[in-house]
Amino acid sequence: MQSSLLLSNRRRLRANPRWIIGIVVIVFAAIYVFPLLWDLATSLRPNDDIYRYPPTLVPGSFTLENYIYVLTQMQGFLRYLANSIVVTLATVLIVLISSAMGGYAFGMRRFRGQNVLFLAIILVLTIPYIMYLIPIYMMEDRLHLKDTWLGLVLPYVALNLPWGLLIMRGAFSTIPLDIRDAAVIDGCGEIRMWWRILVPIARPALAASTIITFVFAWQEFLFASTLMPSNNWQTLPVGIVWMRDELQTVVMGRIGAMIVISIIPVLVLFLALRDFFIKGLSEGMLKG
Amino acid sequence: MRPQLRDRLTLLFFLAPALAFVLVFIAFPIAFSGYLSLTKYNYAIDKAPTFIGLVGYFRTVVSDGFFRTALFNQLEFAVAYVIITFVVSLAVAIMINELRHGVHFLQAIFYLPMIVPLSLVGITFAWILDPNFGIFNTLLHALGLQTRPVDWFGDPTTAIFAIVAAQSWKMIGFALIIFIAGLQGISSELREAARIDGANFFQETTRVVLPLLRPYLLIGSIWILIDSLKVFDIPRVVTKGGPGVSTLTLYLYSWRLAFQRLEMGRASQVAYLTAAIILLLSWGLNRLFRPEVAQRA
Numbered sequence: 001m002q003s004s005l006l007l008s009n010r011r012r013l014r015a016n017p018r019w020i021i022g023i024v025v026i027v028f029a030a031i032y033v034f035p036l037l038w039d040l041a042t043s044l045r046p047n048d049d050i051y052r053y054p055p056t057l058v059p060g061s062f063t064l065e066n067y068i069y070v071l072t073q074m075q076g077f078l079r080y081l082a083n084s085i086v087v088t089l090a091t092v093l094i095v096l097i098s099s100a101m102g103g104y105a106f107g108m109r110r111f112r113g114q115n116v117l118f119l120a121i122i123l124v125l126t127i128p129y130i131m132y133l134i135p136i137y138m139m140e141d142r143l144h145l146k147d148t149w150l151g152l153v154l155p156y157v158a159l160n161l162p163w164g165l166l167i168m169r170g171a172f173s174t175i176p177l178d179i180r181d182a183a184v185i186d187g188c189g190e191i192r193m194w195w196r197i198l199v200p201i202a203r204p205a206l207a208a209s210t211i212i213t214f215v216f217a218w219q220e221f222l223f224a225s226t227l228m229p230s231n232n233w234q235t236l237p238v239g240i241v242w243m244r245d246e247l248q249t250v251v252m253g254r255i256g257a258m259i260v261i262s263i264i265p266v267l268v269l270f271l272a273l274r275d276f277f278i279k280g281l282s283e284g285m286l287k288g
Numbered sequence: 289m290r291p292q293l294r295d296r297l298t299l300l301f302f303l304a305p306a307l308a309f310v311l312v313f314i315a316f317p318i319a320f321s322g323y324l325s326l327t328k329y330n331y332a333i334d335k336a337p338t339f340i341g342l343v344g345y346f347r348t349v350v351s352d353g354f355f356r357t358a359l360f361n362q363l364e365f366a367v368a369y370v371i372i373t374f375v376v377s378l379a380v381a382i383m384i385n386e387l388r389h390g391v392h393f394l395q396a397i398f399y400l401p402m403i404v405p406l407s408l409v410g411i412t413f414a415w416i417l418d419p420n421f422g423i424f425n426t427l428l429h430a431l432g433l434q435t436r437p438v439d440w441f442g443d444p445t446t447a448i449f450a451i452v453a454a455q456s457w458k459m460i461g462f463a464l465i466i467f468i469a470g471l472q473g474i475s476s477e478l479r480e481a482a483r484i485d486g487a488n489f490f491q492e493t494t495r496v497v498l499p500l501l502r503p504y505l506l507i508g509s510i511w512i513l514i515d516s517l518k519v520f521d522i523p524r525v526v527t528k529g530g531p532g533v534s535t536l537t538l539y540l541y542s543w544r545l546a547f548q549r550l551e552m553g554r555a556s557q558v559a560y561l562t563a564a565i566i567l568l569l570s571w572g573l574n575r576l577f578r579p580e581v582a583q584r585a
Contacts, residue, residue, distance in 0.1 A: 102306030
């Protein structure tokens with residue numbers, strides 16, 4: 001009797017704000033997603049509909065001509081897309097390998113200076129990137145690495161490694177040491193044991209590192225715009241901006257189409273690996 | 289002795305790739321730009337850096353008008369950006385945490401901007417806020433809130449706040465992750481106890497939830513603060529530091545010194561001063577929130 005009274009009381013108190021909160025959140029979410037929807041809407045409108053004065057919220061007509069034009073007539077855009085894909089995939093691959101190796105060493109081995117070294121690497125996350133950029137630029141200028149895929153991949157790996165190491169160390173340190181010892185007793189070499197037994201166990205952490213590295217490399221602008229001065233080597237975030245500046249007016253439909261196309265790969269990956277992304281980031285940010 | 293040596297070598301094998309990248313592309317550059325900041329070095333003209341000690345820093349801080357402008361713009365940006373990002377993401381996190389249905393879908397909407405490159409966020413906002421064909425002015429006009437179109441990115445008084453809006457829009461997802469993680473860790477028993485004692489939603493939030501959330505508020509605000517000093521992409525892409533120098537930020541100024549004027553020494557000074565400001569502010573925030581955390585624990 002008393003408990004049911006409490007329950008109904010509680011419900012009444014709780015039910016009241018939740019409706020209001022729900023409506024507020026939905027309205028806010030609608031406003032929030034608007035810029036992306038507006039890019040999409042703009043990319044699907046013909047030019048005379050986009051550049052109408054005063055502008056209209058509801059499209060007058062739909063067309064795919066912007067997408068067809070961008071994908072068939074703009075060589076530059078396809079080149080940027082290729083650059084982005086190559087640089088991002090190479091970065092992800094190298095980060096995965098080296099952070100799986102380093103994460104094992106930091107998570108399951110004991111050695112002198114371990115914690116200090118790890119802390120130093122993590123501290124890197126808070127240092128302004130521009131501090132590395134100046135010497136790296138001079139280095140790459142001397143070594144003729146500017147305007148090459150490798151010249152962008154190498155610094156990207158270094159910038160993303162701390163995240164990868166943080167996540168992989170976390171994963172390896174939860175694996176019981178018994179598993180390792182048992183494998184060693186069975187005569188399994190350490191490197192083989194790492195590759196055959198431990199790396200498969202750490203697969204969720206690898207997924208988290210993959211999505212986080214992919215998202216960061218795909219959208220990086222500062223290094224890409226500095227280390228890739230010639231147009232032919234630019235990645236999407238830099239190249240699309242360049243096209244907008246060059247072509248100037250009356251091309252927002254095409255720019256919108258380029259933005260939408262450039263978001264699709266990362267969106268697909270994000271939707272597939274979202275939980276890993278959120279979990280990896282929250283772990284990293286909370287420890288960092 | 290031999291197995292021990294072998295053990296050492298295996299350890300080195302595992303550490304080598306990560307250490308190599310960190311040494312070559314992070315540790316060395318930090319040290320080298322530290323050295324550069326103590327020199328006068330024009331990359332196009334000078335054969336080698338000339339060591340001048342702290343004189344360069346002194347000049348930058350005391351007599352470089354652009355540095356002072358950049359610092360002022362940076363602080364203006366940081367204050368607006370930290371407050372807006374913090375308040376909005378905390379409010380959204382608390383509200384979403386109350387909901388029972390559609391939580392995943394709603395969270396996804398707020399996480400979505402995290403995957404959009406900042407430079408393209410800049411282009412998108414420039415298009416929405418365009419003085420002639422932008423939809424924002426039209427909507428304001430239709431709602432009767434505006435009589436004359438505003439050029440948000442082109443007006444020196446509004447430009448920096450337009451950048452705040454665009455960058456906050458992207459960053460809120462990151463802060464949301466931290467706050468939601470914190471909210472999920474709060475036991476529902478405490479909150480129900482408060483409710484049974486007659487606390488309404490507002491009291492429950494301010495008296496129970498927020499104090500328990502404090503460590504997360506600290507981490508969230510430090511990340512937002514660090515991010516606020518990295519603002520570069522949007523001023524570079526959309527406003528080019530202008531109109532005039534109204535959106536010249538520390539990052540942008542350092543970048544321009546280095547890669548447009550090739551003054552590597554001066555650029556490194558600005559970069560180091562920026563890093564010093566980040567450390568100082570993070571430490572200050574830590575001091576601000578920490579004592580109470582310790583008390584509670």
